[in-house]
Structures are given as structure tokens and as C-alpha cells.
Amino acid sequence: xxxxxxxxxxxxxxxxxxxxxxxxxxxxxxxxxxxxxxxxxxxxxxxxxxxxxxxxxxxxxxxxxxxxxxxxxxxxxxxxxxxxxxxxxxxxxxxxxxxxxxxxxxxxxxxxxxxxxxxxxxxxxxxxxxxxxxxxxxxxxx
Amino acid sequence: xxxxxxxxxxxxxxxxxxxxxxxxxxxxxxxxxxxxxxxxxxxxxxxxxxxxxxxxxxxxxxxxxxxxxxxxxxxxxxxxxxxxxxxxxxxxxxxxxxxxxxxxxxxxxxxxxxxxxxxxxxxxxxxxxxxxxxxxxxxxxxxxxxxxxxxxxxxxxxxxxxxxxxxxxxxxxxxxxxxxxxxxxxxxxxxxxxxxxxxxxxxxxxxxxxxxxxxxxxxxxxxxxxxxxxxxxxxxxxxxxxxxxxxxxxxxxxxxxxxxxxxxxxxxxxxxxxxxxxxxxxxxxxxxxxxxxxxxxxxxxxxxxxxxxxxxxxxxxxxxxxxxxxxxxxxxxxxxxxxxxxxxxxxxxxxxxxxxxxxxxxxxxxxxxxxxxxxxxxxxxx
Numbered sequence: 001x002x003x004x005x006x007x008x009x010x011x012x013x014x015x016x017x018x019x020x021x022x023x024x025x026x027x028x029x030x031x032x033x034x035x036x037x038x039x040x041x042x043x044x045x046x047x048x049x050x051x052x053x054x055x056x057x058x059x060x061x062x063x064x065x066x067x068x069x070x071x072x073x074x075x076x077x078x079x080x081x082x083x084x085x086x087x088x089x090x091x092x093x094x095x096x097x098x099x100x101x102x103x104x105x106x107x108x109x110x111x112x113x114x115x116x117x118x119x120x121x122x123x124x125x126x127x128x129x130x131x132x133x134x135x136x137x138x139x140x141x142x
Numbered sequence: 143x144x145x146x147x148x149x150x151x152x153x154x155x156x157x158x159x160x161x162x163x164x165x166x167x168x169x170x171x172x173x174x175x176x177x178x179x180x181x182x183x184x185x186x187x188x189x190x191x192x193x194x195x196x197x198x199x200x201x202x203x204x205x206x207x208x209x210x211x212x213x214x215x216x217x218x219x220x221x222x223x224x225x226x227x228x229x230x231x232x233x234x235x236x237x238x239x240x241x242x243x244x245x246x247x248x249x250x251x252x253x254x255x256x257x258x259x260x261x262x263x264x265x266x267x268x269x270x271x272x273x274x275x276x277x278x279x280x281x282x283x284x285x286x287x288x289x290x291x292x293x294x295x296x297x298x299x300x301x302x303x304x305x306x307x308x309x310x311x312x313x314x315x316x317x318x319x320x321x322x323x324x325x326x327x328x329x330x331x332x333x334x335x336x337x338x339x340x341x342x343x344x345x346x347x348x349x350x351x352x353x354x355x356x357x358x359x360x361x362x363x364x365x366x367x368x369x370x371x372x373x374x375x376x377x378x379x380x381x382x383x384x385x386x387x388x389x390x391x392x393x394x395x396x397x398x399x400x401x402x403x404x405x406x407x408x409x410x411x412x413x414x415x416x417x418x419x420x421x422x423x424x425x426x427x428x429x430x431x432x433x434x435x436x437x438x439x440x441x442x443x444x445x446x447x448x449x450x451x452x453x454x455x456x457x458x459x460x461x462x463x464x465x466x467x468x469x470x471x472x473x474x475x476x477x478x479x480x481x482x483x484x485x486x487x488x489x490x491x492x493x494x495x496x497x498x499x500x501x502x503x504x505x506x507x508x509x510x511x512x513x514x515x516x517x518x519x520x521x522x523x524x
Contacts, residue, residue, distance in 0.1 A: 060282045066272045069258070095389040
């Protein structure tokens, strides 16, 4: 089994029922935020695990390699593979931006049921997969 | 209350000018505006000038004359030009000055903008994982809008076709070749549903506008056009803006809707009174959405209006008559002033081969951009 490393600390975690994004909930107003604020704002939020399922709010496909920096995906020497990104509405919480894991871009539509997963987006210098959070259509789960 | 008139307008053509600095393009535009007004640099009591990527605007001073005038540099994201104009507007309206100039110029490197997450207060992973691209935001905003309001890709292509047709007739435009809707649809997909020819590019250019009080304009014998309303507004909670890792469930109005309403109120006119409009078209979808956000139609009506040619030069509401950002490119500091320049030319009936057939009386302009800012200006023929 290959080692894997999350792209950032405390961004998501593997809960018993699947991948959950780590968000914040405002102590004074109950507002949900993502990612969990750090630094000066940290004291104003409680750490919460966000719901793992929602519906697709919008999407697009990244068809060209983003500029590096800041992009840290596979190097320019490798052929670029287009990836989908979108917003997923988590009921009662917020709308979160995410990479989407989908075989057929044409299957994407508003309202499509989605669930959180951890997905590799690049291989690190030590050969381990660098993981980020993503959402995939629920049908793809079976 | 003192009325504010625009009595001179000058432009340096937009596009790519390899051996010419942004500053030189700004100076070209200033000289053209002064010549248009029949005035000299020494006559200017104040200047508000902006450039996003081509240095300090007040670097024009040693070149044009160190007259001791009040010169204030303006830097306000994509509304830099609109903010320079608004500052000049208030300077005259307050009664403090009666003659001055608003300046905007810029020169950006080619290709998509290359943002640094930390400059935007965002975590590094947001850029590393490939989420920090303005093109994605534009794709996702129009994707959802199309799904909710029944706008089709062909309508997006017709917006671009119109832009290039108008650009072909415009001396200051960058893209001067017509491109038809089929070719727009067939061009490389960049960020679904937007293709290469549906996007504008960063560019270069300069614009200057001479502002005068009504009294001064009369004294000089140059009525020009009147500023009926000018506003700048920023985003509120629930507005969908670029580089947002999350959005609140409760959605709110866009900065454009807020700036637009305020400008109509100030001008004492409504959307139905507007004869010609220059609205932000960073990409085809933006023009579609901004038609509704500026009050020109309901959400979804654009599909029919665009197909019927309502927004072409001969239509009921000509939009982006110089080809907009799609044909002119987007030098941030100058872009909003280009829209106003175009309305001034059209209201004076001096837009040459691109002059709209029915002489417009009221012109509307709206510039929008990062980080969620919109500037509106409504002009009336004097």
C-alpha cells in the first residue's frame, strides 16, 4: 500500500462514515465556514465536521494546466489531464468549492447528488500520493 | 447643485504595443483628450489617475508639466478607471474645482492572471490543488445561470460574434476581424461552457476624460455630455465572487445590482430610458448576466433578446458598441474609462463607422471585477 499525505493539515478527515471536510461554526452567529479559520479568527469558531453529502451547485472543467506557482499538480513534463471543479451545496451548512472526481464530464448537472472523497492530485517527492478533498457523484460510489 | 460635464475625451488604441510603455499610452490619451477639449495641461486643476500594473499614474507629471496641480493616484482593482472618474466627479460636484482630468492606463503581461493565494488571504492548498483560476469562476457563474434561466451556448457565441463585428468597425479595438458564432463555438474549450473566443484577454491601452462644471463648460463653449449619475459599490454577504472556497447558503445581490440601482436613483432615470450601454464582458456570459443585473431585462430573457438582435448596433438597446472587453482586451486601469469614452463618442454622434443608427441621448456604462466591485456611470447628451 502506497503512503499518502494530505495537502494541508486539518483540511479533511476520514470519519467512520467516510471523508468529512473540517469547517468552522461561528460561536456568536452559528455561521458555517470552510476551511476552518486559523490565526486571529480561530477563536471565533468551533471546529466542526461538515456533512459528507450534498448537491452540485455549479461546475466547470479545467482544460489547461494552471500556472505554477501556485499550482502544484503533476509537472509540465507530463501530459495535462483536464479535471472538473465545482461547488457542492451541503444542506443546512454552506456551499463548498471542490475538485470533482467524475469519469464523464457530460454527466455533470445542477442538483446532482455528490459525496466527499479523498483524492490524490499529485505524487510527492518521496513517491507518496498527496491527497486533497474532492466530491464525486453518489452513483459512482457503488 | 453643480452639474458635471465631460468636455474632452482621448484614447490610445487598446491591444498589444510591444515597444510602448503603459505610461506612454496614458500620455497619448491625455494629449488627445486635451486637444479634443481645446485645452492645455496647464488648465487642469486636478487629476485622478490609475494604473494596475504599469506604475504610478502620477509619473505622467514630469512629462506633461510640473504644474503643482492636485494629482491623486487611484488603485481600486477592476474599478480603477471608474473610481478615477467618480473622484473627479465629486471634486467638481463639491464646488472645490471646476476643471480637471480622469486618467487610466495599463499594460499587463500576456496570458491568464497569475495570483498568489497569500496575497488574497487564502491558504496555499487552494492554489496548489488548481482551484485558484479566474476562468473557473467565470465558467461556474454562467454555468449555473444557464441551468437556472435557460441560456444556451449558442447565445454565448452570439455575444462574442457581435463583439468582434463591432470591434471590426472600431479604431481603438484590438481584435478587428469578425468571427462568427459557429467559429466561436468551435474554438478551444477553456473553462466549460466558455470557449477561447468567449474570453477577453489582458491587454494595454490608455484613456483620459476632461471634466468640467456646467458653468466652466459654458464659459469654454463646450457643453460636451453631462454626468447624470456615477457610483462605485463593493460586494455584500451572499455575492458570488472570484476565489471563494465557500459560499453562504443565503445568497445576496451582486455589487453590480447595488451600484446600478444607486446610479439610476442618482440620475433620475430607469433602465427603460437607456439608449446605449457598455457593460462588463470579461467573457460572453458576463454580458448576458449583466444585462439582467443592470435592469435591462429579467433573468432568462436574454436568450430571446440576443437572438432577436436587440443588443446589436441597430437594435433597441445597442450593447458594447466598440466590441467591449472581448474585442478591446482588458487593461484594468483603462477599461472602465474606455466604456465612458465610447458613450461620449456615441452621444456626440462622433463614433464614425460604428455610430449607432438611432442617435442615443442617454448612455450607460458598468465595469465589474475582482475582488467584487462594480462602477456605473450614466451620461446624458448636453
